[in-house]
Amino acid sequence: MASNNQMYNENTLKLGLFSPNCSGGMAITKIPERWDASWENNLKLGLLADEVGIEFILPIARWIGYGGDTDFQGTNLETITWCAGLLAATKRVSVFATAHTAFTHPIVAAKQFATIDHISAGRFGLNVVCGWNKPEYDMFGIELADDHETRYAFGQEWFDIVKKIWTSDEKFDWDGKYFKLSNVYGNPRPYDGVPPVMNAASSAEGRNFAAKNADYLFTVLIDPEMGKADVQAIKALGKEQGRDIGVFTTSYVVCRPTKKEAEEYHEYYANENADWPAVDRLMDLQGVHAQSFPKEAFALFRNRFAGGHGVFPLIGSPDDVAEGLATISAAGFSGTTLSFVDYVKELPYFAQEVLPRLEKKGLRMPVA
Ligand SMILES: Cc1cc2nc3c(=O)[nH]c(=O)nc-3n(C[C@H](O)[C@H](O)[C@H](O)COP(=O)(O)O)c2cc1C
Numbered sequence: 001m002a003s004n005n006q007m008y009n010e011n012t013l014k015l016g017l018f019s020p021n022c023s024g025g026m027a028i029t030k031i032p033e034r035w036d037a038s039w040e041n042n043l044k045l046g047l048l049a050d051e052v053g054i055e056f057i058l059p060i061a062r063w064i065g066y067g068g069d070t071d072f073q074g075t076n077l078e079t080i081t082w083c084a085g086l087l088a089a090t091k092r093v094s095v096f097a098t099a100h101t102a103f104t105h106p107i108v109a110a111k112q113f114a115t116i117d118h119i120s121a122g123r124f125g126l127n128v129v130c131g132w133n134k135p136e137y138d139m140f141g142i143e144l145a146d147d148h149e150t151r152y153a154f155g156q157e158w159f160d161i162v163k164k165i166w167t168s169d170e171k172f173d174w175d176g177k178y179f180k181l182s183n184v185y186g187n188p189r190p191y192d193g194v195p196p197v198m199n200a201a202s203s204a205e206g207r208n209f210a211a212k213n214a215d216y217l218f219t220v221l222i223d224p225e226m227g228k229a230d231v232q233a234i235k236a237l238g239k240e241q242g243r244d245i246g247v248f249t250t251s252y253v254v255c256r257p258t259k260k261e262a263e264e265y266h267e268y269y270a271n272e273n274a275d276w277p278a279v280d281r282l283m284d285l286q287g288v289h290a291q292s293f294p295k296e297a298f299a300l301f302r303n304r305f306a307g308g309h310g311v312f313p314l315i316g317s318p319d320d321v322a323e324g325l326a327t328i329s330a331a332g333f334s335g336t337t338l339s340f341v342d343y344v345k346e347l348p349y350f351a352q353e354v355l356p357r358l359e360k361k362g363l364r365m366p367v368a
Contacts, residue, residue: 014335053367068278087120130155231332252308274306318353
């Protein structure tokens with residue numbers, strides 16, 4: 001049976017939409033038209049993604065916002081229930097749920113994900129997060145281990161249990177360091193085998209975890225040259241585990257008829273009207289507890305954080321944006337996520353102007 005999951009389609013460069021479940025999306029801005037992460041908007045976006053042939057939608061699992069004037073990402077739809085709703089309403093696009101390993105018991109998680117996979121006849125994907133945002137752990141009363149070894153050792157046990165529930169023919173007991181479980185099983189299994197799994201990490205421990213467990217590793221892109229080296233290193237790590245893993249990155253888009261218009265809009269929302277206290281709070285938290293970005297990136301890219309959470313900018317005319325995406329592909333990435341200030345308003349223009357250019361470059365097929 002051919003998979004219904006678009007993560008397995010033939011496109012050389014796969015595209016996803018990132019963070020529409022969180023207020024502000026990825027843009028840390030005070031402008032009135034900043035992203036409103038209402039269910040109504042998410043639903044509109046899901047239907048649009050279906051129509052234009054975007055491969056996947058990826059949420060951010062967030063529990064506390066970053067303060068500032070807008071409390072960036074402070075209003076956020078819970079990703080597992082959001083994912084179920086979107087998959088029930090759409091027909092084609094893959095939708096991921098993002099799970100913090102420490103906040104969801106693995107038996108509950110395995111059952112929730114299998115259920116969602118059935119709702120969608122196999123279009124579900126899982127994004128595993130092993131922890132970095134300390135205030136959220138404090139809110140749950142759960143200790144965030146200082147060292148990455150412990151975070152990922154816990155994550156490994158969590159993931160092993162989920163996977164075993166999905167694949168084991170018999171009930172099993174689990175006597176681990178973090179979980180002691182008896183007579184474990186869960187039916188139904190996922191719809192069509194183990195769903196696609198992604199993990200984002202930059203630390204050595206995180207990357208080893210991804211190489212061992214994930215189909216796709218997400219990594220931030222500082223510049224294409226560094227990106228190329230990164231892709232090679234990650235793929236080599238996968239090979240050591242006997243696995244062929246795809247490497248994805250994440251980017252934000254400001255696409256307008258001319259480069260000048262795109263740059264002016266970027267200046268307006270990501271500089272003149274940036275929510276700087278929220279930018280600084282996000283950068284502080286990431287700098288202290290995660291290794292997602294190299295240290296020098298924080299000083300260099302304050303504006304990139306305001307524009308799109310620090311991810312790779314694609315700002316310009318449709319030709320510029322298509323060229324930027326082709327560069328990402330040439331660096332070896334299997335795909336990238338996209339985010340827009342107003343996803344619903346801006347995706348149609350991107351789809352109309354940029355997607356045909358990517359088709360001409362041989363990176364994507366037209367939607368059937
Ligand atoms: C594409 C992408 C998606 C992510 N999704 C989330 C998320 O939803 N919630 C979260 O707390 N962290 C998220 N992260 C953070 C990472 O999962 C990871 O915890 C962080 O990079 C720190 O890991 P490290 O220190 O091992 O590199 C994401 C990162 C990327 C690049």
